[in-house]
Structures are given as C-alpha cells and as structure tokens.
Amino acid sequence: MVAEPKLISDLKRTHSCGSLRAGDIGEKVVLFGWVHGRRDLGGCVFVDLRDRHGLTQVVFDPTVEATAHGMASELRGEYVVGIQGTVRSRGHQINESMPTGEIEVAASRVEIFSKADTPPFHIEDEIDTGEQLLLRYRYLDLRRRPLQNILVRRSRMAQATRTFLDSEGFLELETPFLTKSTPEGARDYLVPSRVNPGKWFALPQSPQLFKQLFMVAGFDRYFQIVKCFRDEDLRADRQPEFTQIDLEMSFVCEEDVLSLVEGMMSAILEADGKEAVPRPFPRLTFDEAMSRFGSDKPDVRFGLELVDVSDIARKSGFRVFADAVDKGGIVSAINAKGADLSRSKIDGLAEEVAIHGAKGLAWAKVKPEGWQGPVAKVVSEQAREQIVERLGAVPGDVLFFVADRREVVLASLGHLRLVLGEMLSLIPKDVLSFVWVTDFPLLDYDEEQGRWVALHHPFTSPREEDIPRLEKDPGSVRARAYDLALNGNEIGGGSIRIHDRSVQEMVFRTLGLSEEEQQAKFGFLLDAFRFGAPPHGGIAMGFDRIVMLLTGASSIRDTIPFPKTLRAVDVMTDAPSEVDSRQLEELHVKNVL
C-alpha cells in the first residue's frame, strides 16, 4: 500500500489564492492559505482561502469527496490549511466583486497545518478597531490587505531607489550603528559599552559624518537606505527609529543634487504607478516660503497666500496693529476668497491661531457696503481701501489678520492657511506638489542656550559671499542648504557641505565650541579634512514619509511594519522593559530610579 502524498512535502503549491481564473477550469490545483471565512450550508461548505495575493472560494461538496467535507466542519477562521482540488466554474453564480469570482476549487483533500484561536479583531479591509489593539497584535493587523499593500508598495519604492541610484553610479555602502554621540542636534539613543566601562555609544541620528568620510575616501557617490534614531517626542509623522534614503556626492553643487533627487523621486513615483511630475520641481527661497506661506515646507497646492500689510496697518489707527509694528513685529493678512463663514467658525479659527501664540485673530467680511466685523470700525477708511487693494478683495471675501512678532504671525497664519484650505475644500487631494526650499539661514539664535545653533547641521556650507559676516552678523549668513517639501510635508533635506578645515573650524567657533571640544567631538572629521577633501554635498530623504504621502497612509505607523506608539513603546513586544540587574552590572550601569 502506497502512503497518500502529503501536502507541502509531496504536493507543492500550484497557485496563489489570487491567481485562478476561468481559463484554469478543470485544473487540479494545490492552494495553501488562511481560512478567511466559512459558510456551512449543511450539505456543502464554502470556505474563502486567503493569502497575500487574494481570496479563492473552496467548496467542500460531499458528492465530490466525503472525507474532505467531513473535515470542513472543523475549519475555523485563520486556520492555516492546504487544499487539493479541481477548479470548476461557478456557473451563473459569478461573484463580480472578487477577481477569482468566476471559479471555485472543489476540494478533494484538506490538511490543517495550524489551528488558530479566534483573533481579537476581524481580518478585513475596513476595520474600526482601536489602534492600540491592532498594534498589540500587529502580525494580525499585517494580514489585512490595506496594510500589506502599503508594505508591498514600500518595497517597490525601495527597489526603484536602489535601481535608480545604481544606474547613476552610486555605491550602497554601510555605516556603523554603534557610533559616537554628537553634541549638536537631536537627543541620542545611548548604548553602554561593556568592554569600556563608563563609555557609551550612540545610535546614529543619521550617517552624516560617515558619508562625508566616504567622500574624503574618494567613493564619489554613496547611498544607503538606512535606519536613523532620534530620541525626541513622537508625532503622526515621526518615529524614534525611521528610515532615510541617505546619499552623498563629490564634486557637485546644489543644482546637481537637486536634479538627481528629482530623477530619483520620479523613479519612485513611476514604480508606484503614479503619473510623472514635471521637472524641474518649483523652487522657493526660505524667505519667500516663510513670507508667502508661513512655512518652510509650504503646501503649494492652493493659494490663500499671506500678505504683509504692516506698512498700512501701522497708520491704520487701530492700536493693536500699530503697536505690533512699532514693537518690531508685523501685521499680515489672508484673504479667504468667497468664504461664507459663520461667526462660530471664525471663533474656531481664532483658537487655531492661538495654538501658535497669536493673541487674537482680527477679521472682516467684505460687503458691498463696506467691512463688517470687529475691526471694521477701528481701521481707518484709507487703510481699509489700501488693504482691499493689496489683497485684491471683493465683496464676499473674508479677511484675516494677525499682528504680533514676525515668527508668531507667520506660524499662526501659516497654520490658519492650512485650516482654511481644508475647510474651504481648496486642496486638491490627488495632486503631488513638490517644492524645493533653498537659501535657509545657516544659524538660528537659541534664546534658551544663549548661543547660535546650526539650523540644518554644523557641517553645512555657508554661501561663500556670506562667510565674511560669520563672526560679526551670524544671523545674516545663508546656508547652501535645501529642503524638499511634498504637499506641505518635509520629505528631505540636505546641503553642500564644508570641505575646508578652516571654514569648519570657523563655524564650530560661531557655535561656541572651543578648540578642545571641536577636537574631542569632531577631531576625526577635521583630521580627515587635512588629507584632501573633495567639495561634496548630499541629502537625506525621509523614506517612511514618502511612502506615507504616496500611499495616502494617515500616519507614519502604517508605513512601518512594527512601529511604536506616541510614547515610544512597542506594545507588541512591550519594549522598552526592565532588564536583569546582572545585565546592568556587566554594563557598569546603575539604575537611579
């Protein structure tokens, strides 16, 4: 007697659960997958079998094979099974809503590979279960098609990136994860060194210095799709460990990096089945972006631009406006064209600007007979006319004003612009709108620390003509830095780097780093620059954010297989967690809590 062949070991999978069509009718097939659903009609039993490619209906018909039909009643949701059977037509009962809906597999054999407890939520496309539960059972959530689709697309985008950069002559080179803590920038994740008591590694915030050293080494073009770590508070688009497309090029200027990235983004779009976006991408200087959009990552899919009316406001007769300007602040306005906003909605908008520190939101409705609203009477007639002219206002428009310190005005109106754009449905949802922001300031004064800090990072090259002002007027020095924004989100940033030891030392000095500190923290870089450093520059792209924006995912968590919650916790593994005191001893670390 010959033993019956076993599924898997003897009979291999012939098709995925999404591949069978009418043309396969009559084929003898073997399918493996998860039991997605079961409909037991007593006589015959229908089971939907699922793998990541799709669903196939399997029918257990007692007239076909009584043993298999008997086993069908044991099947439950999420059991992992193998099926052998024959593809047959569903006749006139085609299910139009599924790609395999013309056929079904009449099972002659079934083998249960693994039984399953009832899952804590249904594995289905549309789900409204709380995210915490989904994250706790992430491996079940990842069985759902929408999440799988995002990760499939993420994989394709990563491959497209590699293919593109490879074709452009880039080398994919690795850099250490156990590296040196750097004083500038984000808070480091630290790793104690067992063999060097009292000393610590830091996980990289980015491979910045190593990629510059690759340039010094002469590799010319480097890239890496790499994890970076920053111990800062989380957001919907921020995780403590995230993935960058990191690249660096030698003997280049801004234009070379920008056009390369435009090509790379186009390759990614193409890999994701998107329409081509015109190149070159539009560009804005930092100053322009801030004054017109109130943001260094402007969403340029719609108008509602900010307009400075400080000069008019100063002589408007309205104390609040005049005082703001006299104290060195500004008054800017947004014209919400044709916005028919109720009083309660406008009150809600005042709360929106308060988030960014604005003490009030002045507004006026433009009517044929004149302005209506709280500022209508307090602003002089002449000023009203000038404002209407500058904003191109016509009856039916609503004008909003914020008067405050420049940063507050730009931040609050920049935010208001986005809220109004959403409220008035002005933002086209299916458009991908890239914009470069260039000419960032090199430095920013940190009131708390009482010193200048690098806006981008301390290795960013100042514009050559601005270098003489580095010592006397650091705030006016522009950087050779650039950010790429997509639909109002920052998706990448980079710069032409300093390759001259003396300029690098000058920047470090301006940042308040003593010779000793420079040597202790960045000595290896300054040393490297002594041995012939090529001019170089590069960029780091936020890969998770790119995936998020192209797939329409609502949070960065949906683009990462195993993400952390806002409190930087992995609720599935329960990390971070306490460790054995022996482990701590070995690491020469004491818990002070």
Add this chain to the structure above:
RNA sequence: GGGGCGUUAGUUCAGUUGGUUAGAACGCCGGCCUGUCACGCCGGAGGCCAGGGGUUCGAGUCCCCUACGCCCCGCCA
C-alpha cells in the same frame, strides 16, 4: 514640560435626572440547512463599566488623581 479628545462584553457602540438583574450589533459556541459569498434560521455563553480615591442611602453616570491611546504646541542639526 503644556493643551485637547478618548477608555463600558472578543470588537464597535448605546446606556435617560445618580435608582431593581448594564443592553444592541457583529464575532464566538451549539443545533438545523446542498449554492453560499455580509448565507439564513433557532438557541447559548460572554462584563473588575481602564485603575485608585471621594461625594451619596445608592455611582457606568457627579468630583479628584493616576494609567494608557490618539492629535497638537514645545522639542525633532
């Protein structure tokens, strides 16, 4: 560090003015059913009302604190 919203069966939710034994749908378990595909019908099980404290004759409901989740400000070169 700060602000906002939320937490009731496995899941999504309802729960009146503070008042008997906290409900529904889906899911789950059992039974019936040979053409279902959101199968149908019948029956059943299932609750530390996030945790702690308080007010009260009496708290899911009112008050305070805490925890957790989400969104935002600060922070994120």
